[in-house]
Amino acid sequence: MRRLGLFATTCGLLALLLEGCGGVPSHTALSGRACLARLSAHDISYRPTDIGDPGDPHCAVDTAVKISRIHAALNQPATMSCALADRLDEFEREVVQPLALDELGSRATRIDHLGSYSCRRQNSRTAGRWSQHAQGQAIDISGFRLSDGATVSLARDWNAEHYDHMHLDIGPERLCSA
Numbered sequence: 795m796r797r798l799g800l801f802a803t804t805c806g807l808l809a810l811l812l813e814g815c816g817g818v819p820s821h822t823a824l825s826g827r828a829c830l831a832r833l834s835a836h837d838i839s840y841r842p843t844d845i846g847d848p849g850d851p852h853c854a855v856d857t858a859v860k861i862s863r864i865h866a867a868l869n870q871p872a873t874m875s876c877a878l879a880d881r882l883d884e885f886e887r888e889v890v891q892p893l894a895l896d897e898l899g900s901r902a903t904r905i906d907h908l909g910s911y912s913c914r915r916q917n918s919r920t921a922g923r924w925s926q927h928a929q930g931q932a933i934d935i936s937g938f939r940l941s942d943g944a945t946v947s948l949a950r951d952w953n954a955e956h957y958d959h960m961h962l963d964i965g966p967e968r969l970c971s972a
């Protein structure tokens with residue numbers, strides 16, 4: 795259990811670094827065909843998707859894709875911007891898989907999430923700033939399943955501060971929190 799907790803905590807911290815918190819430069823977000831080509835080149839299971847008319851101009855998604863698998867499968871398909879899918883791929887390759895192998899001796903075979911695209915303001919309030927979820931620029935990761943069958947739950951194995959998920963986003967503002 796302690797190792798699962800360490801894994802979850804380290805994943806969370808490295809996710810923040812990857813978002814650019816702490817002054818680490820993040821790579822340029824791609825868009826359109828160049829982005830889709832990168833997903834294909836990295837063998838991500840996706841299909842372009844039409845989010846329709848969200849009814850609010852804050853809820854447009856740049857190059858929307860539906861993702862069912864990065865390398866690890868997602869527990870449920872998720873709609874997000876192509877740029878976020880690209881970043882999720884980087885997060886899996888550079889953070890999740892090396893850590894899972896080093897700390898737990900297994901690969902992550904499934905990424906559990908609570909949702910990505912959602913036309914709403916931060917923390918689902920009726921007023922205030924729009925959430926990065928509104929543009930498909932954020933995903934809430936709740937845990938992982940490993941190749942040995944074990945599961946890492948952020949609710950169980952991480953700390954109380956983020957309770958049940960880690961919010962990974964690629965928005966322009968470095969809030970570095972949920």
Ligand SMILES: [Zn+2]
Nearest residue numbers: 932933934961
């Ligand atoms: Zn979130």
